[in-house]
Amino acid sequence: MGGETHEVVNQVPPLAGHDLAADAALLEAVAREGAGWAADELHRLGELGGREEAQRWADDANRYEPRLRTHDRYGHRVDEVEFHPSWHRLMDVAVGAGLAGAAWADARPGAHVARAAGLFTWSQVEAGHSCPVSMTYAVVPALRHDAGLAAAYEPLLTGRVYDPGLRAPDGKAGLLAGMGMTEKQGGSDVRATTTTATPVADGTYRLRGHKWFTSAPMSDLFLVLAQAPGGLTCFLLPRVLPDGTRNTFRIQRLKDKLGNRSNASAEPEFDATVAWRVGDEGRGVPTILEMVAMTRLDCVTGSASGMRAALVQAVHHARHRSTSGAPLITRPLMRAVLADLAVETEAATALALRLAGAVDRGVRGDGTERAFARMVIAAGKYWVCKRQPAVVGEALECLGGNGYVEESGLPRLYRDAPLNSIWEGSGNVQALDVLRTLRRDPGSLEAWRAEIGTTAGADRRLDRAVAGLDRLLTAADPEPLARRVAERMALVLQGSLLVRHAPAVVADAFCGSRLGGDGGGDGGGGGLTFGTLLAGTDTAAIVERALPA
Template identity: 65%
Template sequence: MPAVGATHEVTNQVPPLAGYDPVAGDAALAEACVRHADEATLASLADLGRLAGSEQAREWGRLADENRPVLRTHDRYGHRVDEVEFHPAWHELMRTAFAHGLAGAPWAAAEAGNRHAHVRRAVGYLAWTQVEAGHGCPVTMTYAAVPALRAAPELAARYGPGLTGTGYAFGLTDPAAKPGLVAGMGMTEKQGGSDVRSNTTRAVAAGDGTYALTGHKWFTSAPMSDLFLVLARLDEGVSCFLVPRVLPDGSRNVFRLQRLKDKLGDRANASSEVEFDGTTGWLVGDPGRGVPTILEMVNATRLDCVIGSAATVRAALTQALHHARHRRAFGALLADQPLMQNVLADLAVESEAATALAVRLAAAVDGGETAFLRLAGAAAKFLVCKRTPAVVGEAMEVLGGNGYVEDSGLPRLYRQAPLNSIWEGSGNVIALDVLRALGRSGEALAAVTAELELARGADPRYDDALKRLAAELGDPGALPLRARRIAGLLALCLQGSLLLRHGPTEVAHAFCASRLGGDWGSVLGTLPHDTPVGALVERSTIAPV
């Protein structure tokens, strides 16, 4: 007699995705790591890679996303506390990221002589944030705060050791007693958005070296961070201030959390509205120079927008490949069917191009290539982040209806996908920033041009793309109208240069034929007929460990 409720046998369902290494098992990422660093750097990420592909880590990611942070404005007695509670899984993700040097640690490591500290960190960040992207926000801001704080040497000496520490200790306590500090930033206001020069928050000197800030911030992510870089207005203009949650005397600073944002994605991370009312801050940099000062932080967070989007693309590709290798339809595995191979191969090309460019940008940090990073980083932020939603959507279609169900993990990636294109400057802001980088001095363009020239002659389609780029840049009329074209083509050429010089022939050929040569439809999965799609799929498949 059949068991009660047994209606059918479950077949043709894909096994859970776990037990793989997204660092060493990802050929494109591992090769980029060795290319811009060395084998020892790759080996140093072995433990993180195995954890990132484990069932335990995937469960942490799910729990952190499903159990959103909770705002506690007051305690049971009516005292204002302005705290945010997170699920234990969030703390495991944060603890792991800090312990493996993904936050501020690379700056200290570089000063100690590690020439590849930022490449190591980028590779680890790209792998680890595939587990869950939301906690990457405070990890990123902590990383980015270190160079910005150098504009105030006394503050850097006080808080720098904590910001570059590898410990994670949640809670509002004396920063000096913590093994590591988390940093955030407060720029955006209700009336301004990206136009931070219209901010109305004011700062008044208190006469003891500190300033009292009064105003509001419309988006302040990770409000439980230990300290923040904040923009406020002095008579000299918009200025930058360091605002700690706990003051040196152990008392809590005024940091009133009005509410947490109900966001499309990034749900594990708390984003808040904050009111300042006599909030204590210390000036960072010169009065009236707040925007250039905090741009040191913004440029670093934009780097992580590229790395994080490359991580989202890779995570979606991994899900799609895993499904196609185990799911059968019409008498064959999906992975063996020509049209599906075309889709998977196109996704793989997109992932490899994004990964190659992201790690190259990190190498520019290691190499002190400021001019190159200023232009290449902005162009990469525009294109890689802008492409991510379409890539994740196509990966979801590989799974069909199963991909539309929360259990698959693809809906979480899909909700997350647009974020990096919006955060720290949406598409138009970044495209115009590319123009600013081009026009400010010739150094940035010269540095990027030198990179592009390294691949000239390797493929006629690439050479034609360089000619088109030169024509765009050579016509100064109505540049703002064409800013997106220029930013996108510049990033594509950078990706093409990297793949032609360092990638396998089949990857470079597919990229040039589709992204640069024009033989590409408006959707993914339309690679030319002579593309070795099987080889591309095989290269991008991560084997179990």
């Protein structure tokens, strides 16, 4: 009598001390997309991400959320956002690893692939801080529309030094960039922007207006849209002016969001705010779309990363949790669920790295790859980002009640999962962008057809899916079918990539479950639930490839 009331048994040990980059699908994709030279750095980053210390940083950054400080003690307006020290540690690693703008200053073929792989790896630790990292990466091609601004700011945007705090840009060792497009009345319809831009004699403009969502308000620079005399125009807006004075950037509040809680999103107001024009007046949308294309690529990469993080948690749990005297992972039905999640995750990873390869080759002058990326980034964002919530939800269920408590980390992954489908244009926007590109740029469709043509005849289900998509593309009124077109383009490309590059068991499982449809190849993307792979699938081999024991 008087002893312990219970003994703790059959609980899963902490998931720590592993390498996040020990991922066959990732490493194979990195090598074939031309960045095999980055493998050692990926493993270094992956080993750091697998440490308990990094996991604590992620937890702290989300538990102790950013805090807005509008005024100093004397009543002066400061509009600063304060972060927990763990946020700064996450950012320091990300920028130091070249995940922000460094790829634009790296002449090595595959630099953008290496950067995407690093983002995929490190974002598994914590997704929120990847927002300013992504924005900083994406601002560079848009800024190059003005040679003078690019010369002044690009060296600091492409550096590897994280230097937080609001100071004059030329006095800092590194810069972060954000973006402000959305307004209350317009949402994704940026042409409804009402913020005005008035030119002044010194060549700058004065902005007046309010933005509804502005990413990473603690950044040094922002690309924003405003109505100039010549129409909707893109501008570069610094938080601190070259003379060291604060620009007018009044943060009215921080958004109270479902997820992404470590990262600040704000509503700033501009009142005679100094900005420099980027590109011609009236060309704001085409100019800023240079940035949007890159952040959409990161949405695909980030969603694939979130899937991978959830899969790793689920497999780890199933290996160490027993039921009826045997590990969960030995149970056929649980293994079928895990294998299905692994197939989905590998397909997302292959697509994300293929898109990064297209961007890399496109910026080095390959016109076909540029055309390919223009359309497929939108289709990939549509589909992969929609799959992330389903994958994370199923992975959480694998842990049962243990996955529903905050200590497991799955609730944070689940809250973060829907974001990438919304950020930079939700599903309808992406699907319509696919149709728009098909109409305006026939070379994009030709590039996509050339890509999938390499697997013609290799899998009858893939061939049927291509034929079904052809029927969708010839519809008299394609807009109601836009989502089906985007979905099928992404699925067919994923199937083609897996048939070419993945083990046969993975490719067969994907094509059999995702491309079967209604027999005509133009149905939905697989079963309604995970764990419904075709009978006879070697689920153990799929799980072992995803996470070797």
